[in-house]
Amino acid sequence: MVNKMQKQKIADWGNYPVVEAETVRFNQAEQLRVALGEPGEVIAYGNGRSYGDASLQKRVIMTRSFRSFLSFDSASGVVCCESGALLAELLEAFVPRGWFLPVSPGTKFVTLGGAVAADIHGKNHHGEGSFGAHVVSLEVMRADGSIVRCSREEYPEFFALTIGGMGLSGVILNVTLQLKAIESAWVRQQTIRASRLSELMDAFESFDEWTYSVAWVDTLAGGDALGRGMLMRGEHATVEQVQGHSTFSAASQRKLNVPFFLPNGLLNRGTMMAFNSVYYHQNQKPVKERLVHYESFFYPLDAIGNWNRIYGRRGFMQYQFVLPRVTGRVAVEAILKKIQASGLGSFLAVLKLFGEQESFISFPMAGYTLALDFPVCFEVFKLMKELDAMVADWGGRLYLAKDARMDEAMFAKTYPHADDFREAIALLNGGSTRFSSLLSNRLGIT
Numbered sequence: 263m264v265n266k267m268q269k270q271k272i273a274d275w276g277n278y279p280v281v282e283a284e285t286v287r288f289n290q291a292e293q294l295r296v297a298l299g300e301p302g303e304v305i306a307y308g309n310g311r312s313y314g315d316a317s318l319q320k321r322v323i324m325t326r327s328f329r330s331f332l333s334f335d336s337a338s339g340v341v342c343c344e345s346g347a348l349l350a351e352l353l354e355a356f357v358p359r360g361w362f363l364p365v366s367p368g369t370k371f372v373t374l375g376g377a378v379a380a381d382i383h384g385k386n387h388h389g390e391g392s393f394g395a396h397v398v399s400l401e402v403m404r405a406d407g408s409i410v411r412c413s414r415e416e417y418p419e420f421f422a423l424t425i426g427g428m429g430l431s432g433v434i435l436n437v438t439l440q441l442k443a444i445e446s447a448w449v450r451q452q453t454i455r456a457s458r459l460s461e462l463m464d465a466f467e468s469f470d471e472w473t474y475s476v477a478w479v480d481t482l483a484g485g486d487a488l489g490r491g492m493l494m495r496g497e498h499a500t501v502e503q504v505q506g507h508s509t510f511s512a513a514s515q516r517k518l519n520v521p522f523f524l525p526n527g528l529l530n531r532g533t534m535m536a537f538n539s540v541y542y543h544q545n546q547k548p549v550k551e552r553l554v555h556y557e558s559f560f561y562p563l564d565a566i567g568n569w570n571r572i573y574g575r576r577g578f579m580q581y582q583f584v585l586p587r588v589t590g591r592v593a594v595e596a597i598l599k600k601i602q603a604s605g606l607g608s609f610l611a612v613l614k615l616f617g618e619q620e621s622f623i624s625f626p627m628a629g630y631t632l633a634l635d636f637p638v639c640f641e642v643f644k645l646m647k648e649l650d651a652m653v654a655d656w657g658g659r660l661y662l663a664k665d666a667r668m669d670e671a672m673f674a675k676t677y678p679h680a681d682d683f684r685e686a687i688a689l690l691n692g693g694s695t696r697f698s699s700l701l702s703n704r705l706g707i708t
């Protein structure tokens with residue numbers, strides 16, 4: 263592949279902001295080295311599934327062509343792969359052999375490099391931690407073209423900085439990852455309907471022995487029904503439990519697509535309320551159990567291609583925060599009330615309960631995390647600023663992979679290692695090529 267530079271408009275998943283950038287592709291490490299020989303600011307771009315500006319810069323390195331599988335040990339389930347491979351490609355190759363991803367985000371269209379750089383979390387954080395916990399080792403190309411092989415034993419500080427480091431320590435080339443053994447492609451799913459927030463949180467806390475749990479919250483229901491929602495719990499099904507289904511069958515290929523941007527404003531309070539009410543009442547029973555394919559349990563949104571276009575050309579932002587468990591109950595309720603009072607509804611709201619995590623710069627901490635989607639408009643910026651103050655006062659923080667607008671002071675106040683992170687990146691960025699993104703510039707990291 264020719265290491266050719268191209269000018270094009272790029273964005274991440276929220277389509278806000280959109281920037282004109284020089285993009286460079288590579289499929290060999292040597293081509294990347296040549297590209298990094300050019301002076302200036304640069305950042306890696308995986309599959310653009312972060313929501314804001316984490317992988318945007320005037321010059322970006324597109325990693326998707328660098329995606330070969332390098333090795334696999336079928337006894338231990340340890341795989342080594344180039345960083346541009348999608349989680350979807352790993353699933354396709356390894357589920358039929360009885361191996362699954364140790365941590366899955368809400369979409370499988372994320373690259374391995376993006377999964378490490380954002381230290382992504384799944385529905386099993388309370389028991390199995392974030393993606394980085396399952397990474398055995400990494401190879402990273404630094405700005406000067408040198409390659410660092412790092413792990414918990416080799417260059418542990420550089421390893422810790424790269425996991426959750428949002429691409430600022432270099433371009434991750436290869437990821438060696440521990441997969442998880444499964445007996446089938448099916449998941450035993452239990453759905454529990456909760457008529458208010460406290461009930462939903464009780465359900466989370468009383469059933470945390472389940473491997474996977476996640477809840478959908480109706481942000482538009484008020485009064486006694488504030489925070490009503492549906493908790494989904496799941497376990498990989500055993501061979502005995504899938505009788506009647508083919509153990510490792512692929513999901514049906516039926517897929518919808520949103521072919522173009524829909525008009526701005528189509529998703530309004532009325533349409534959202536109608537949808538939420540139908541969704542909430544679809545389950546007649548308060549608890550329902552069934553066997554579902556892993557695709558529909560882990561990646562329901564992937565069934566609709568380009569669903570981000572529903573929000574129109576102006577784009578949308580996701581506001582995802584985490585709050586410590588002690589303040590979480592009161593704080594989530596207050597935040598939901600604040601959103602209701604603003605008159606701005608969130609179409610998608612997902613609640614999870616994280617377990618403990620010790621890390622340098624990653625997002626998770628023990629407590630509740632809520633992710634909310636809002637179409638871009640002036641009032642949303644104002645609301646989010648007010649929510650920032652609440653999140654910070656209650657000891658929480660925002661997820662960098664979803665952010666497009668947080669300010670430097672909020673980052674410094676809420677990430678305990680913000681200063682050390684900035685210093686470490688400054689040390690690494692000593693040469694004429696510097697890793698930085700619009701996100702890192704805005705937050706004063708670079």
Ligand SMILES: Cc1cc2nc3c(=O)[nH]c(=O)nc-3n(C[C@H](O)[C@H](O)[C@H](O)COP(=O)(O)OP(=O)(O)OC[C@H]3O[C@@H](n4cnc5c(N)ncnc54)[C@H](O)[C@@H]3O)c2cc1C
Pocket residue numbers: 274275305306307308309310311312313316317325345346366367368369371372373374375376377379380381382383384427428429430432433434435563663664699
């Ligand atoms: C529908 C949907 C659901 C999601 N659900 C979850 C979820 O449940 N949990 C969760 O944690 N996240 C979730 N995400 C966010 C997503 O997992 C992360 O933003 C992830 O980082 C995106 O990876 P990407 O390959 O698209 O990378 P990009 O979005 O292109 O980049 C993300 C960051 O990774 C860096 N990066 C990418 N590749 C490399 C590389 N090779 N070397 C160095 N740095 C690199 C970029 O510089 C950037 O800082 C979701 C996103 C969507 C769209």
